[in-house]
Amino acid sequence: MIYFKNPLFIENKINKKIKTKKNKKFFCLPMFPYPSGKLHLGHLRNYIISDIITRYKKILKFNVLQPIAWDAFGLPAENASIKYNINPKFWTISNIKLMREQLKLLSIDYNWKNEFSTCEINFFKWEFWLFIKMLKNNLLKKSLKIVNWDSSENCILSNEQVKNNLGWRSNELISKKKISTWFINIKKYSKRLIKELKYNNWSNKIKKIQKNWIKIKIIFIKKINNLFINTNIFYINTKKIKINFFCIFLIKVKNITYNCIFKLKIYIKKLKKKIFLTNYDIFYNLKKKNINKKIKKNKIFFLIIINLKNWAIERQRKWGSPIFYKKIKNYYIKNNKTIDTFFQSSWYYLNFLKSKNFNNKNKENWFPINIYIGGDEHANLHLLYLRLINKFFYDYKIVKEKEIVFNLINQGTINNKVYFKIVKKKKFFCKKNKKSFFQGIEKMSKSKKNGINPIKIVKKWGSDFVRLYIITIKPIYKNIIWNNSNFINIKKTISLLNKRIFKNKINKNFINLKNFFNIKKIHNLLSLIKKNLKKKCSKYQLEKIIFYLYPITPNLSTIFWFKLGNKNSILNFFNKKEKKIKFNLYNKNKFLKKVKENFLKKIKNILIKKIIFSKDNLSIILI
Structure with missing residues (x-):
């Protein structure tokens, strides 16, 4: 099969844009990433799940919004700027460019026009407006109180950012310090934060964590x-x-x-x-x-x-959204007091839909967020703050929804082997080598040096194989132990499907895949396809298999779809009336015009040495 020789080249050829009708709206949002550098496979699971749901809703003719943004402020960028003597904005933007290309290689269908980063002044300028509104309504106050102090990060932490008396990121012991700082009155919303959980279709686990934390x-x-x-x-x-x-x-x-x-x-x-x-x-x-x-x-x-305490939102940092700033030069904030980055992540979803006006009415058509995807480690941090700020928006008629996220999906982690070495009696995590020791299997992370670069795997197997692996290896809420040998089984199934395309016959034992295409059962899809392919299938049965594979493997499905002789888009599978499509006609590398299917019958008398259908099956090349 030609696909296996150069999957990236073929995937890049399949770039036809199909416009969907503006029907029922569907807002699917993965938790936005922090641009720390290269993505590893551990980051990708929620983005792939989100994209599969998005593509499935598109073939059901929904008008889907799946945007992307970047949680761009934070201490890692500030530390990198000190270490390498560079502007934190430059470090952050260069990371965003790199990660953007990685996401595109994985065939993720984002609404790129809505993209933004939280370090842009057009985003964080609205926080001053929010703060003024909070001050007027006694929700934001400066008080002298005992707070959690992280001496390694040299800043205040909220109660939610302290676990077992250790900093959530530094993992260092936290001390108590009396400081005059800014607090958001989160206690005012305590009862509503518990009572209104019933409006959310969230797991009982997450609801229980939040209830026990508020208590x-x-x-x-x-x-x-x-x-x-x-x-x-x-x-x-x-x-x-x-x-x-x-x-x-x-x-x-x-x-x-x-x-x-x-x-x-x-x-x-x-x-x-x-x-x-x-x-x-x-x-x-x-x-x-x-x-x-x-x-x-x-x-x-x-x-x-x-039990819930008011949210201390001030941080003693430079690279962050200023609470009340004096001057900005080249986007480098001349201020040592900034806002906790969890504040930006608690309202960023609104920025996808506002234009110049924060109260843009267009957003009302899209909310609540139909599906929000991210790890359960955010239960009493990001997800709690997200709900809090939405209560504020609801009270002051910025949004109409009491709860902004209707469905929540908490994916499991992708785990890998962890190795370490001993240097001068100190332990350092490292990649596997002759001098390294095996520690165990843990969640992929940069600190443990056990992340895998997805680009290498995509170049070898193609993005469709990575997507198919991640979605079918286990149920989405369970953890995965990464093993490259699983790609061999996926290749066998795809190769079998390719063979069946040329030899089709009605399969009486055909299993309908529609009932299994939901997010809780989708991991069973590959095994069901194998069962169907054990016997020869009719063209219509093969079309069904390819159709239900399309949200997971959009590139391979497009190739198989046209190999079956279909002339219309795979998205029109359930449409009875087939529209005639036009092909792009090329003379060698020069584009001539768009032509209909019967064009070839009219050019019999013209001297043409060879006619080639390109790999995307949408172009005709005359030689």
Whole structure:
């Protein structure tokens, strides 16, 4: 088969653009990438899943939006600019160019006209507008509070960016520091963030993670006449114990009126503990019937305790969106205080649809986002902030949707072997070599040096094989252990399909593939095609196989489609009326004109040595 000799060349030839009718709209969005440099295969799974869904919706005549943007601000670019003495903007843009070409090689059908990066002033200028609106509505405040401090990154982290007291990126121990900084009042939306999860078609796992993180507790208490001491473990009635320094308590309590509920924190050196002084007791087993009556009679009170803390959004960095900036020169921000990059990722989806006006009404036709694709590690970070900012947009009539993402797909990771070496008693991750040691199989990452460059594989096998491998090897929510030998099985199936095209016959045991073309069952598609191809198939049965393969393998499917003798686009498979297509006529390398199919019958008397149909089956070359 010619395809295997030079798959990239043939895929580049298949570039016919097919316009879809403006019917029902469908917004499919993969989480946008950070332009850190070359993509490895671990990055690609969500982009390939998104593109397969997009192409399938297009053949169903949906008007599909699948855009791309770049999460361009961040510490890696700033560190690279210091290390290599270059402008962070130059480093970022050069990475974007490289990654853009990689995505195009994978035949991903983005709406490239909507492309943007968050470091463009046309994007982040809207954040000043948002901040002013938040200030006016008491959602943004500057306060002196104890915050999480990452000494290695030299900046503040939000609670969501700290895991097991370690920085989410640096993996270093976090300390506490009292700083005057900017906070978004996320606690105001706590109840709605839990209650309105029901509008989302998300996995129970993600919903549970968010609910547990927000965690709203109601504690019922009753006022008592005796003082209690709480040492963070239990409450002690002061009447039952003797304390020589009780006078300290009296000094602290004397200004408190009898009717109020109070809790004072006192530190006493002799105990070497923080003590909480209270005049209330907690109900643990309170019957629901009695609650309202007792509250009305002021016999009991309730406290609402929310685990979720306000979002500290200020970062001590240069390469980022400025909170309130003074001057910008060559896009290098002269400011040491910037906004957390999670703020940009919480509203970037809106920028795909706005024109010059942020309140562009055109966006209302596209929302909510029909499918959003990304890893479940973003559950209580990006996905929580995304929902928060949308609540703000909803309250101030910027969007009409209470929840902006309807369906969420969390793909599994692509894993690979990890190797390391020991240099001067220090451990360094590396590629496999004679001196390296095997550590285990882990998620592909740059830090573990176990990522695989997709370009090498695409050049050898073609983008269609990579796409078919990633989508059919396992269900999308499960992890993949990368193994190049799986390409051999895929090649056998594609070669068998190629043979069946020339010898077709009705297969009585043909399995209909339509029911299996959904994102939960799609990994079974290749095995079903194998079963169908064990016996010879009719032309119509082969067309069905090729049609359902098209969203996954657009290039190979186009080749097979025209090999079967079809003259119209594969997208018109279910259309009964076939439209006559025109071919591009060339004399050697010179384009002459577009001609109809019966043109060849009219040129019998003209001296032509040879007629060649090009590899895209849409051109005729006269020699």
